[in-house]
Amino acid sequence: xxxxxxxxxxxxxxxxxxxxxxxxxxxxxxxxxxxxxxxxxxxxxxxxxxxxxxxxxxxxxxxxxxxxxxxxxxxxxxxxxxxxxxxxxxxxxxxxxxxxxxxxxxxxxxxxxxxxxxxxxxxxxxxxxxxxxxxxxxxxxxxxxxxxxxxxxxxxxxxxxxxxxxxxxxxxxxxxxxxxxxxxxxxxxxxxxxxxxxxxxxxxxxxxxxxxxxxxxxxxxxxxxxxxxxxxxxxxxxxxxxxxxxxxxxxxxxxxxxxxxxxxxxxxxxxxxxxxxxxxxxxxxxxxxxxxxxxxxxxxxxxxxxxxxxxxxxxxxxxxxxxxxxxxxxxxxxxxxxxxxxxxxxxxxxx
Amino acid sequence: xxxxxxxxxxxxxxxxxxxxxxxxxxxxxxxxxxxxxxxxxxxxxxxxxxxxxxxxxxxxxxxxxxxxxxxxxxxxxxxxxxxxxxxxxxxxxxxxxxxxxxxxxxxxxxxxxxxxxxxxxxxxxxxxxxxxxxxxxxxxxxxxxxxxxxxxxxxxxxxxxxxxxxxxxxxxxxxxxxxxxxxxxxxxxxxxxxxxxxxxxxxxxxxxxxxxxxxxxxxxxxxxxxxxxxxxxxxxxxxxxxxxxxxxxxxxxxxxxxxxxxxxxxxxxxxxxxxxxxxxxxxxxxxxxxxxxxxxxxxxxxxxxxxxxxxxxxxxxxxxxxxxxxxxxxxxxxxxxxxxxxxxxxxxxxxxxxxxxxxxxxxxxxxxxxxxxxxxxxxxxxxxxxxxxxxxxxxxxxxxxxxxxxxxxxxxxxxxxxxxxxxxxxxxxxxxxxxxxxxxxxxxxxxxxxxxxxxxxxxxxxxxxxxxxxxxxxxxxxxxxxxxxxxxxxxxxxxxxxxxxxxxxxxxxxxxxxxxxxxxxxxxxxxxxxxxxxxxxx
Numbered sequence: 001x002x003x004x005x006x007x008x009x010x011x012x013x014x015x016x017x018x019x020x021x022x023x024x025x026x027x028x029x030x031x032x033x034x035x036x037x038x039x040x041x042x043x044x045x046x047x048x049x050x051x052x053x054x055x056x057x058x059x060x061x062x063x064x065x066x067x068x069x070x071x072x073x074x075x076x077x078x079x080x081x082x083x084x085x086x087x088x089x090x091x092x093x094x095x096x097x098x099x100x101x102x103x104x105x106x107x108x109x110x111x112x113x114x115x116x117x118x119x120x121x122x123x124x125x126x127x128x129x130x131x132x133x134x135x136x137x138x139x140x141x142x143x144x145x146x147x148x149x150x151x152x153x154x155x156x157x158x159x160x161x162x163x164x165x166x167x168x169x170x171x172x173x174x175x176x177x178x179x180x181x182x183x184x185x186x187x188x189x190x191x192x193x194x195x196x197x198x199x200x201x202x203x204x205x206x207x208x209x210x211x212x213x214x215x216x217x218x219x220x221x222x223x224x225x226x227x228x229x230x231x232x233x234x235x236x237x238x239x240x241x242x243x244x245x246x247x248x249x250x251x252x253x254x255x256x257x258x259x260x261x262x263x264x265x266x267x268x269x270x271x272x273x274x275x276x277x278x279x280x281x282x283x284x285x286x287x288x289x290x291x292x293x294x295x296x297x298x299x300x301x302x303x304x305x306x307x308x309x310x311x312x313x314x315x316x317x318x319x320x321x322x323x324x325x326x327x328x329x330x331x332x333x334x335x336x337x338x339x340x341x342x343x344x345x346x347x348x349x350x351x
Numbered sequence: 352x353x354x355x356x357x358x359x360x361x362x363x364x365x366x367x368x369x370x371x372x373x374x375x376x377x378x379x380x381x382x383x384x385x386x387x388x389x390x391x392x393x394x395x396x397x398x399x400x401x402x403x404x405x406x407x408x409x410x411x412x413x414x415x416x417x418x419x420x421x422x423x424x425x426x427x428x429x430x431x432x433x434x435x436x437x438x439x440x441x442x443x444x445x446x447x448x449x450x451x452x453x454x455x456x457x458x459x460x461x462x463x464x465x466x467x468x469x470x471x472x473x474x475x476x477x478x479x480x481x482x483x484x485x486x487x488x489x490x491x492x493x494x495x496x497x498x499x500x501x502x503x504x505x506x507x508x509x510x511x512x513x514x515x516x517x518x519x520x521x522x523x524x525x526x527x528x529x530x531x532x533x534x535x536x537x538x539x540x541x542x543x544x545x546x547x548x549x550x551x552x553x554x555x556x557x558x559x560x561x562x563x564x565x566x567x568x569x570x571x572x573x574x575x576x577x578x579x580x581x582x583x584x585x586x587x588x589x590x591x592x593x594x595x596x597x598x599x600x601x602x603x604x605x606x607x608x609x610x611x612x613x614x615x616x617x618x619x620x621x622x623x624x625x626x627x628x629x630x631x632x633x634x635x636x637x638x639x640x641x642x643x644x645x646x647x648x649x650x651x652x653x654x655x656x657x658x659x660x661x662x663x664x665x666x667x668x669x670x671x672x673x674x675x676x677x678x679x680x681x682x683x684x685x686x687x688x689x690x691x692x693x694x695x696x697x698x699x700x701x702x703x704x705x706x707x708x709x710x711x712x713x714x715x716x717x718x719x720x721x722x723x724x725x726x727x728x729x730x731x732x733x734x735x736x737x738x739x740x741x742x743x744x745x746x747x748x749x750x751x752x753x754x755x756x757x758x759x760x761x762x763x764x765x766x767x768x769x770x771x772x773x774x775x776x777x778x779x780x781x782x783x784x785x786x787x788x789x790x791x792x793x794x795x796x797x798x799x800x801x802x803x804x805x806x807x808x809x810x811x812x813x814x815x816x817x818x819x820x821x822x823x824x825x826x827x828x829x830x831x832x833x834x835x836x837x838x839x840x841x842x843x844x845x846x847x848x849x850x851x852x853x854x855x856x857x858x859x860x861x862x863x864x865x866x867x868x869x870x871x872x873x874x875x876x877x878x879x880x881x882x883x884x885x886x887x888x889x
Binding site for chain 2: 056078091098099101331351
């Protein structure tokens with residue numbers, strides 16, 4: 001369907017956000033993924049979150065690796081620059097881009113093959129470097145573009161479409177991200193937009209390494225009985241610990257209101273996260289507790305979702321490197337070149 | 352004179368002395384006469400005995416032995432001890448405790464030699480000042496300084512010998528010259544990556560976003576970076592890679608020098624690619640070319656390789672002072688601004704508007720509704736839209752060829768120096784071979800061989816390289832690798848008959864010498880002068 005262009009026509013009554021943009025201003029090209037793909041729901045959630053946050057659509061850099069998930073940045077934020085880079089190497093490209101211009105919002109989109117296999121190292125190191133980014137893994141446990149091989153996040157004992165049982169242990173990227181010091185860690189489900197949209201919005205507003213693992217069933221190769229990443233399986237085993245509202249400006253970003261106690265977390269940029277607790281025992285400020293909770297529930301076959309950990313006082317790589325506020329990519333010879341007088345002195349010191 | 356302090360290499364060291372030369376050795380333990388030669392003068396100093404009687408600490412015995420023999424050499428060669436004392440002073444600046452003990456050891460050796468040996472020898476050190484305004488610096492430090500002057504703001508690297516000191520020098524130069532005077536904050540970002548893949552990834556990401564970025568590495572790192580280098584070529588993203596070459600393949604000889612990555616860099620990546628290479632001859636050129644590499648990378652929107660080697664990179668070399676023109680402005684290449692987009696300029700990321708093969712790019716975040724595009728390693732049309740249509744792909748590949756032709760006139764030109772008399776023979780060389788070549792030309796001239804010479808300073812080759820070859824019957828190509836890689840590249844790129852290019856190859860990991868070049872070329876020249884067969888006259 002790549003030859004079909006989206007019509008430019010806008011309904012005059014389309015709702016506008018604070019900056020006067022409509023949903024359409026945050027959309028991209030028509031998706032070429034399979035109809036019903038979980039990834040398209042994530043794309044829709046990203047569009048919704050950016051619209052709700054009233055982000056200027058061109059002030060985002062969308063960076064991805066290779067795979068089905070990595071194709072999606074073409075399908076949202078059409079006025080933003082996108083970079084479909086090298087398999088497993090999105091994190092390094094994003095890190096470099098972020099160093100060059102700290103003023104943009106960086107959205108890293110990856111998949112389970114891209115981040116848990118070939119790019120496992122880069123995933124880990126970008127998180128431990130505290131790059132200010134929103135790192136989304138669209139996790140379907142399978143290689144879609146190459147037609148159905150297991151990925152490293154496929155659960156041990158789960159069955160492929162061809163009937164092969166996976167005997168390798170699964171990598172839980174959320175557990176790894178927690179261990180590596182990510183300051184915003186969440187898991188969600190592509191079929192649960194109510195939960196996902198505010199999580200993405202909160203991650204974007206978070207000034208540090210935000211990681212969201214989104215279980216996103218592969219309609220073509222991983223949505224059968226015996227799969228632990230199918231729509232039915234995830235719906236049945238989803239154990240949400242909280243529901244989130246992001247309060248920026250006037251309106252809270254949330255679609256659904258569920259009853260429960262509310263805990264408000266203030267982030268450094270002034271945004272507030274209102275957490276409706278669904279599990280009374282869960283504390284999203286306890287990194288160790290989160291890791292234990294996650295493992296215990298995984299052992300019972302439950303998929304824990306929600307905002308699992310947040311450090312509202314997070315720092316990022318620019319803080320650690322003590323770089324200037326001005327984006328490095330705007331500096332010219334005036335700002336960067338020490339000049340000939342200094343060079344003469346250097347020469348004199350080398351004689 | 353050979354100062355033989357290493358028992359393991361004794362035989363080799365003694366054999367390498369020129370007839371009539373001197374051998375200086377530690378005579379504490381007697382050596383059989385078969386271990387010496389009759390055509391040299393042997394000078395024995397009981398260094399171990401002297402140190403053992405002076406020092407009790409085994410570590411001191413070992414360390415001061417070196418200074419004691421230096422003292423003995425001062426006496427033998429009539430070298431002013433004050434000069435050596437000054438050098439020791441520079442070495443131990445800030446560690447004054449070590450200074451006096453070293454000076455003491457120096458005089459210990461000198462006094463022993465003056466009392467026990469006939470000093471000075473016929474061989475002497477003469478004091479003269481031929482340094483002039485020249486400076487003494489390693490290529491890695493000079494290249495790093497070039498990156499500071501050239502406006503690099505992002506450096507990502509992974510430690511590897513012999514390139515690590517580039518990033519380390521860049522760090523220390525930046526600490527001195529790149530902090531905002533008001534806030535004290537850094538106008539640069541340096542990241543030690545987890546590997547070479549991440550390092551080049553960071554460089555590509557930063558360059559894509561409009562910063563000047565570079566990495567420094569060596570052969571194994573180049574192998575790892577190759578996939579990204581292909582992306583840089585095809586998606587047209589600037590990058591500067593400093594390759595401090597060492598002997599390969601595989602781990603090879605990590606602490607030995609070679610020029611062995613010419614082909615690997617020129618054609619790095621799968622698919623059809625060609626890359627720009629710069630070959631500085633010394634630290635001064637490493638500085639200039641490093642700064643120029645950032646202009647070239649942004650102008651040509653591709654990877655530029657600065658090809659140093661261990662010999663230039665890690666060894667201090669005497670070279671002309673570094674120069675900078677304060678009027679110089681960075682060439683940021685073809686970048687479409689928000690104003691240009693607002694004026695309604697047609698923006699096609701891969702559209703060749705000027706016929707030079709170089710398209711315009713935009714930085715991310717430039718304009719709310721215009722100029723955004725999707726960067727990818729897959730094939731796309733002139734407006735960056737995905738396409739696997741054959742004609743669209745070929746159109747783009749042809750434009751990349753055009754761009755490489757444009758590069759030919761932008762890179763540093765070769766330098767030619769002709770022999771005193773007209774000659775049918777020429778020699779091509781590049782990089783760290785330079786000083787050995789200058790000296791070899793003199794030796795060859797004395798042997799009656801006249802050679803025109805041309806120093807290649809970049810790839811793609813300027814048209815003058817082909818005409819230089821056409822103007823001579825034979826051209827020697829002198830390089831420091833086994834497979835004559837520069838020669839291969841010339842043959843391949845210029846369609847030259849390989850017979851006309853005679854390879855002169857030095858690849859044992861040591862820097863090439865004048866003697867090696869002169870012998871190799873001289874022998875070949877001698878063979879050429881075969882007396883022609885004549886028919887018997889009846």
